Amino acid sequence: MSENHKATEERRRFLKIVGGGAVLMPIVGLSACSGGEDKAPGSTAPKAGSAPAAEAPAKSSGMPQISEDDPQAKSLAYVHDASSIDSMKQSRFKAGQACSNCALYQGKAADEWAGCSIFPGKAVKGTGWCTVYAPKPG
Numbered sequence: 001m002s003e004n005h006k007a008t009e010e011r012r013r014f015l016k017i018v019g020g021g022a023v024l025m026p027i028v029g030l031s032a033c034s035g036g037e038d039k040a041p042g043s044t045a046p047k048a049g050s051a052p053a054a055e056a057p058a059k060s061s062g063m064p065q066i067s068e069d070d071p072q073a074k075s076l077a078y079v080h081d082a083s084s085i086d087s088m089k090q091s092r093f094k095a096g097q098a099c100s101n102c103a104l105y106q107g108k109a110a111d112e113w114a115g116c117s118i119f120p121g122k123a124v125k126g127t128g129w130c131t132v133y134a135p136k137p138g
């Protein structure tokens with residue numbers, strides 16, 4: 001067996017190993033992507049040694065909290081604290097209105113933060129308000 005043939009055999013073995021890895025990597029990558037943040041909280045058991053939920057970035061109802069500086073929030077005059085609204089400047093606002101009693105609030109009245117169908121993927125504060133406010137029926 002020549003040195004050339006031996007080198008060819010080793011290249012084949014190497015390519016066999018690397019080639020197999022190239023096939024496995026996307027599969028491993030996909031399974032890693034499907035394993036967590038998109039799922040509802042509590043749907044998977046926490047991994048051993050993983051950080052407790054309290055150390056996760058601030059989220060509400062599994063969603064990030066909306067910022068008053070968010071362009072859409074600004075366009076709808078959203079504020080976290082409805083009691084800070086000057087009804088002389090904001091004629092749509094009536095005392096007592098807040099996200100927690102708005103028909104579009106997706107949480108319970110007692111929830112501090114919850115989703116709102118006007119701001120998909122973001123949580124609004126129960127004490128908040130925006131110009132789209134609609135009273136809960138009943």
Ligand code: SF4
Pocket residue numbers: 078098099100102103104105116117118119124128129130131132133134
């Ligand atoms: Fe709050 Fe209702 Fe405006 Fe949503 S639509 S931000 S729940 S007042």
